Amino acid sequence: MTDTNKSQHGEWSSRMAFIMAATGSAVGLGNIWKFPYITGENGGGAFVFVYLLCVALIGIPIMMAEVMLGRRGRKNPVDTLAALAQEAGADKNWRYLGGVGIVAGFLILSYYSVVAGWASAYVLKAFTGSFSGADATATKAIFDDFIASPMRLIFWHTLFMLATMIIVARGIYDGMEKAVRFMIPALFGVMVLLLAYSMTTSGYFQGLKFLFYPDFSKLSANSILVAMGQAFFSLGIGMGSVLIYGAYLPKNISITNASIIIAVADTVFALLAGLVIFPLVFSYGLQPNLGAGLIFETLPIAFGNMPGGWLFGLLFFIMLVFAALSSSIALIEPAVTWLIECKNMSREQACIRSGLAVWVLGFGSVFSFNSGSEFKIFGNTFFELIDYLTSNLMLPIGSLAIALFAGWVMRQQHSGQELAMPDQKSFQVWQFLIKYIAPSAVFLVFLDVLGVL
DSSP states (O other), rough: OGGGGOOOOOHHHHHHHHHHHHHHOOOOOOIIIIIHHHHTTTHHHHHHHHHHHIIIIIHHHHHHHHHHHHHHHHHOHHHHHHHHHHHHOOOOGGHHHHHHHHHHHHHHHHHHHHHHHHHHHHHHHHTTTTTOOOOOOHHHHHHHOOOOOHHHHHHHHHHHHHHHHHHHHHHHHIIIIIHHHHHHHHHHHHHHHHHHHTTTTTTTTHHHHHHHHHHGGOOOOHHHHHHHHHHHHHHTTSSSSSHHHTTTTTTTOHHHHHHHHHHHHHHHHHHHHHHHHHHHHHHHHOOSTTTTTIIIHHHHHHHHHHHHHHHHHHHHHHHHHHHHHHHHHHHHHHHHHHHHHHOOOOOHHHHHHHHHHHHHHHHHHHHHHHTTTTBBBBBHHHHHHHHHIIIIIIIIHHHHHHHIIIIIIIIIIHHHHHOOOEEEEEHHHHHIIIIIIIHHHHHHHHHHHTTTO
């Protein structure tokens, strides 16, 4: 394909703009609460070692592939895979796997926005000193009281979705690029401030040892599969976001270098989150493996009892909102682009329609935590069902499709042109990883999710 197929939506103004946007799409609530708690459940430093290995051998090759497909196709995920399949003389039905990514991002945002609303509400709670002197009973009561009110959850869900759609509606330059240029440095700055405080706590070295000292006796086969899953889920691959951001990438920017920088930045954010959270957890005698409760029930105890805790709590939850917002604009962009290109809508119309649909669907997750908690589908609340379908089924399918298409369907000549690696040996290494290692690893994760392993 040639530059005549250049995306009608514009391009990133620079490599740094693309890197910040793609990093923002990857860094989210999962990095800040999920990575620490699954690390706690799966052997600490040994799990981190395997996770880093998976990022290098699985995550980066698939990310390179997804960016490559996006830049060559220059369209939404559905039409990109259709065009590239035609170019390779392959079955046109590959286009439907592009649709899986769009739907996955759309569904994820419907509940992601609800959880991000919690973080937004906790910014206000931290500012007003709601956690001052609180113990475990008090913070649990605060959280339970908050999620018990559908109207409160709807209010914060609505506020977060409005912020997301306003940014996306402004387009590449005035919306997404300007937002991430502010949010990613601000997020990093807040994390560094919190890290500086955590280094003064009594539990800092215990947290450091827990995070980086590998005790392989604590590592199970399932832990390795969890690390694989976290590696590519953390990078945001398989849901169309990386592909559509790649569609806006200028031809003169190295996909290899940019992908490595993004993966390193995403990993640094996850490790920083661990270095901030674990010292606080150990300093206050708390448990490191409580999932979402680690943030909304456990950490407020620390913020409520440390010197200047209201300020550090405020900064922490602001950081969470920034992380969530930078991811949410990436989750909805593939759907918006599809509406623009396939339904001839303006960007504003596409944002309004997709945003409203996500907002309404989010009500199912809102009521899953209160008046609708007894309503179960296959034994799951609406929130649990959507989370399972997307994270455990749709994203592995999307990631596997990207690896298989880039490795086995796309012509080697075309992938070589897009990646433009400095030597043939580097390209051959990437080909081996994307054709054999990455698909096998993703397939293993998928089998584990289905309970086959």
